[in-house]
Amino acid sequence: MIRDITIGQYYPAKSVIHRLDPRVKIVCTLLFLISLFLQNSILGYVIATLFLGAVICASRVPLKFIVKGLKPVIMLLMITVLFNLFLTREGSELIHIWIFRITDKGLRIAVYMAIRLTYLIMGSSIMTFTTTPNSLTDGIEKLLHPLNKIKVPVHEVAMMMSIALRFIPILLEETDKIMKAQIARGADLESGNIIQKAKAMIPILVPLFVSAFRRANDLAMAMEARCYRGGDGRTKMKPLVYHGRDRAAYVVTVAYMVLIFCVGRYVPFHIWIF
Amino acid sequence: MDMIQSEELIFEYEKRDEEGNVIGMNRAIDGVDIHVSPGEFVAILGHNGSGKSTLAKHMNAILVPTGGTMWVNGRDTKEPAELWNVRQSAGMVFQNPDNQIIGTVVEEDVGFGPENLGVPTDEIWKRVEDSLKAVGMLEYRSNSPNKLSGGQKQRVAIAGVIAMEPQCIVLDEPTAMLDPNGRKEVIRTIQELRKKKQVTVILITHYMEEVIDADKVYVMDSGHVVMHGTPKEIFSQVDLLKKYRLDVPQVTMLAEELRKKGLDLPKGILRTQELVEALCQLS
Amino acid sequence: MSIKLEHINYIYSPGTAYEKQALKDISLEIKQGEFVGIIGHTGSGKSTLIQHFNGLMKATSGALYYDGKNIYETGYNMKELRSQVGLVFQYPEHQLFEVDVISDVCFGPKNQGLSQEECEKRAKEALELVGFPEKYYKQSPFELSGGQKRRAAIAGVLAMRPKVLVLDEPTAGLDPRGRDEILDQIEYLHKNTNMTVILVSHSMEDIARYVDRIIVMNHGEKMFDDVPKAVFAHYRELEKVGLAAPQVTYIMHALKAHGMDVHTDATTVEEAAEEIMRSFHD
Numbered sequence: 001m002i003r004d005i006t007i008g009q010y011y012p013a014k015s016v017i018h019r020l021d022p023r024v025k026i027v028c029t030l031l032f033l034i035s036l037f038l039q040n041s042i043l044g045y046v047i048a049t050l051f052l053g054a055v056i057c058a059s060r061v062p063l064k065f066i067v068k069g070l071k072p073v074i075m076l077l078m079i080t081v082l083f084n085l086f087l088t089r090e091g092s093e094l095i096h097i098w099i100f101r102i103t104d105k106g107l108r109i110a111v112y113m114a115i116r117l118t119y120l121i122m123g124s125s126i127m128t129f130t131t132t133p134n135s136l137t138d139g140i141e142k143l144l145h146p147l148n149k150i151k152v153p154v155h156e157v158a159m160m161m162s163i164a165l166r167f168i169p170i171l172l173e174e175t176d177k178i179m180k181a182q183i184a185r186g187a188d189l190e191s192g193n194i195i196q197k198a199k200a201m202i203p204i205l206v207p208l209f210v211s212a213f214r215r216a217n218d219l220a221m222a223m224e225a226r227c228y229r230g231g232d233g234r235t236k237m238k239p240l241v242y243h244g245r246d247r248a249a250y251v252v253t254v255a256y257m258v259l260i261f262c263v264g265r266y267v268p269f270h271i272w273i274f
Numbered sequence: 275m276d277m278i279q280s281e282e283l284i285f286e287y288e289k290r291d292e293e294g295n296v297i298g299m300n301r302a303i304d305g306v307d308i309h310v311s312p313g314e315f316v317a318i319l320g321h322n323g324s325g326k327s328t329l330a331k332h333m334n335a336i337l338v339p340t341g342g343t344m345w346v347n348g349r350d351t352k353e354p355a356e357l358w359n360v361r362q363s364a365g366m367v368f369q370n371p372d373n374q375i376i377g378t379v380v381e382e383d384v385g386f387g388p389e390n391l392g393v394p395t396d397e398i399w400k401r402v403e404d405s406l407k408a409v410g411m412l413e414y415r416s417n418s419p420n421k422l423s424g425g426q427k428q429r430v431a432i433a434g435v436i437a438m439e440p441q442c443i444v445l446d447e448p449t450a451m452l453d454p455n456g457r458k459e460v461i462r463t464i465q466e467l468r469k470k471k472q473v474t475v476i477l478i479t480h481y482m483e484e485v486i487d488a489d490k491v492y493v494m495d496s497g498h499v500v501m502h503g504t505p506k507e508i509f510s511q512v513d514l515l516k517k518y519r520l521d522v523p524q525v526t527m528l529a530e531e532l533r534k535k536g537l538d539l540p541k542g543i544l545r546t547q548e549l550v551e552a553l554c555q556l557s
Numbered sequence: 558m559s560i561k562l563e564h565i566n567y568i569y570s571p572g573t574a575y576e577k578q579a580l581k582d583i584s585l586e587i588k589q590g591e592f593v594g595i596i597g598h599t600g601s602g603k604s605t606l607i608q609h610f611n612g613l614m615k616a617t618s619g620a621l622y623y624d625g626k627n628i629y630e631t632g633y634n635m636k637e638l639r640s641q642v643g644l645v646f647q648y649p650e651h652q653l654f655e656v657d658v659i660s661d662v663c664f665g666p667k668n669q670g671l672s673q674e675e676c677e678k679r680a681k682e683a684l685e686l687v688g689f690p691e692k693y694y695k696q697s698p699f700e701l702s703g704g705q706k707r708r709a710a711i712a713g714v715l716a717m718r719p720k721v722l723v724l725d726e727p728t729a730g731l732d733p734r735g736r737d738e739i740l741d742q743i744e745y746l747h748k749n750t751n752m753t754v755i756l757v758s759h760s761m762e763d764i765a766r767y768v769d770r771i772i773v774m775n776h777g778e779k780m781f782d783d784v785p786k787a788v789f790a791h792y793r794e795l796e797k798v799g800l801a802a803p804q805v806t807y808i809m810h811a812l813k814a815h816g817m818d819v820h821t822d823a824t825t826v827e828e829a830a831e832e833i834m835r836s837f838h839d
Contacts (some may be wrong), residue, residue, distance in 0.1 A: 017293050023387065027441055063444075094575070095378060096408065132378075132379075133378070134377075134379065163376065164646055165378055166375070166377070166378045166419075166420075167769060170372055170420065174651075177646065178609070178652055180646070181644075181649065181651075181652040182611055182664075183613060183650075184611060184613060184644040184714070185639075185664055185665040185668060185714060185717065186665050186717060187664075187668055187712060188636075188666030203652075203654045203664065206654035207651055210654075210699065211651060214373075215370075215372070215703055218370055218373035218374065219373050219374065219376070221336055221368070222368055222373065222374035222376070223376060223386075224336060224361075225365070225366040225368075226361075226365075226366075226386060226387040226390060226434065226438065227361050227387060227390040227438065228386070228390045229358070229390065229392055233392045233394060234389050234390055235388075235389055235393055235394060235398065236389060236395060237381075237382060237388070237389055237395060237398045237402065238382070238385075238395075239395055239398065255668055278638075320736070321732040322702070322703055322704070322731070322732045322735065323702060323703075423599065426597070439669075450730055451729070453596075453598055453599045453759045454759055454760060454800075454801065455598055456599070457597070480732040480733060519732060519733065519734035520732075520734070521733035523579055523804065523810075524803060524804035524826055525808060527806075527826045528808060528826050528829050528830055528833075530828070531826060531830035531832060532830055532834070535830060535834050537834075537837070546804065546807055546808050546811055547811075550808065550811045550812055551807060552813075553812060553817065553833065554815050554816075554817070556837070557817060557837065
């Protein structure tokens with residue numbers, strides 16, 4: 001039942017992108033996302049497409065998988081596109097049927113918006129597909145480390161995230177078990193109005209919370225028994241160290257940014273498709 | 275010097291009513307003296323609620339005595355300055371295999387302890403590899419713990435403790451939630467570990483079959499040590515064990531039955547082989 | 558009220574990389590009033606099998622008849638089936654949720670649509686059946702000891718007055734005395750109510766003393782289905798699949814190998830003692 005939900009969709013493969021330092025992937029993904037909004041020209045989109053295509057190729061994640069990741073947001077995408085398409089009043093009119101008016105500008109904005117959003121999702125899913133949730137957490141911890149100075153508990157938050165990642169599948173399985181046990185006692189989880197349904201969840205939620213707290217208690221004890229005392233004085237089994245390939249990735253991404261920026265700024269020709 | 279020593283150990287906790295007011299004290303451990311020498315294999319037996327797990331938690335300073343003293347490797351567990359030394363000296367494996375694995379990958383979990391101790395990275399990798407090898411789980415090093423069986427998870431937990439290089443390992447009912455195969459797997463791992471490394475083992479359990487190889491057995495009931503001796507001495511008192519809500523292996527039980535029926539068998543038979551030989555001598 | 562399985566197959570996540578056949582062509586019949594043990598190691602399919610008995614899992618193919626009716630036919634009343642075939646899961650105390658024991662035990666009858674009075678009547682009756690002390694009826698289930706919690710949870714299923722009681726590892730995590738108490742209580746239940754009892758376990762020692770029939774599961778297949786003595790006679794094969802006969806079986810075989818004139822089919826300590834004494838007297 002509930003076990004079909006998968007969280008942290010990592011695609012195991014051996015590629016140069018998989019091997020990159022998580023910090024590189026986080027920073028470069030952010031830069032790529034920014035780049036999408038920095039420019040507005042056809043040439044810029046061509047460059048972004050080439051860059052994204054190259055990264056996808058290098059990651060060895062099948063395109064099919066990445067496209068699948070778009071599914072949950074397709075509605076959002078459609079709505080954005082339709083709004084831009086029909087609600088843009090400026091520009092010269094292309095089609096006018098009844099109250100619907102499509103202008104050239106509206107069409108342009110809609111198409112660009114669609115591309116931006118699609119690339120945004122594809123770009124970030126490349127990151128999650130090639131980075132285990134754990135190393136992502138490591139990357140975030142290391143990147144945000146300077147915030148420690150202003151008393152942000154970066155290590156603790158990162159530790160909580162990785163523990164959550166470990167226990168999500170266990171708690172999902174547990175939910176499944178409790179649901180089955182209550183169904184066996186005649187619980188009806190499906191029918192009824194929303195209030196009845198919410199009430200029917202109590203026999204599931206109470207045991208689930210009890211179990212989660214028990215686990216938390218046990219885990220805290222086990223961590224203490226293994227000398228855990230926060231981030232101070234701790235060493236790392238897998239410390240994040242930049243390698244040649246990481247530096248190269250930064251260089252490539254920065255070069256791409258510069259290129260996009262220059263295209264947006266200095267290349268004079270603004271040729272629209274239409 | 276004893277590896278673990280307790281003197282007149284007492285542990286009390288407050289009993290509260292529904293509003294949270296203290297209405298009295300519960301004594302979970304009441305004047306316990308134990309001695310464990312370095313390298314020994316000591317078993318602590320008792321039914322659920324006999325205080326055996328509470329005692330185990332004192333060996334790792336998760337709990338500190340409210341009366342009397344507990345020394346681990348010569349260090350008084352009450353001293354706050356000794357806390358981390360105590361925990362490093364006496365590693366602890368718990369009952370629930372899921373609730374003590376922190377890492378999302380086997381090797382990262384084994385590395386968790388050494389990381390906390392501030393061990394240099396290269397050394398962590400060495401220790402992780404050694405410990406996983408010692409429990410026979412090296413080939414699973416990059417697996418997710420969620421995909422392992424209960425017995426395998428406990429072996430990972432044991433490796434996680436060994437990687438901290440303790441002098442002593444305390445196992446608090448490590449087999450209570452496992453199936454018979456998982457139970458055998460864990461006990462075999464502990465036995466091999468004792469052969470490979472000079473490590474003191476304290477096993478808390480209520481499965482009698484698991485303690486027949488122990489050097490010494492303590493039996494607990496309502497916070498007291500009520501019996502102690504070699505497994506042979508303990509198992510020869512079948513009726514007393516029953517009184518403390520414990521069991522004996524079927525072979526011991528059978529020998530006892532036969533003695534009652536008039537056969538002249540020695541007391542405290544622990545293994546099938548012993549019984550068969552004794553019976554063959556009679557006939 | 559028999560449960561009859563005909564060529565039941567169950568496949569997990571069919572059509573994916575995780576596809577796994579958990580049950581392979583299982584046919585068996587359990588008659589009203591039987592006391593059956595189902596044995597197998599973790600992953601042998603025994604838990605999957607029992608979840609078919611009350612329709613929680615639906616076979617990929619095959620048919621299951623309860624009281625002569627095929628439960629997979631459209632319009633079959635599954636809710637009714639679930640109150641007839643009570644299923645007690647492993648660590649059933651993890652399903653407790655109410656403020657006090659009696660309300661928790663009432664949950665099942667309430668779901669059957671019974672009046673408050675009738676619910677309480679049945680709850681009390683069920684708690685009595687499992688030997689749960691009356692002074693704890695109004696106590697929070699979370700404050701009970703492990704053994705009492707488990708009794709309360711089993712009562713929660715019994716309160717639905719099932720005709721068949723299926724228990725998955727009812728002794729897991731209990732100490733020896735707790736284990737004996739629960740098993741004795743289940744035996745008492747069986748004797749006094751004519752309920753069919755199906756006991757799932759991985760401990761042969763536990764089961765040998767109580768049940769009349771043992772079904773051994775291995776890799777999703779039914780390996781043996783016979784009276785305990787006959788099943789344990791295959792102790793070498795049981796060992797190969799990671800199960801073991803009770804220790805006494807081994808002792809008897811060892812004695813025989815050493816030339817003693819004993820029958821090797823004893824399954825309990827008492828039987829073994831008698832048999833050895835007999836050989837001495839002869």
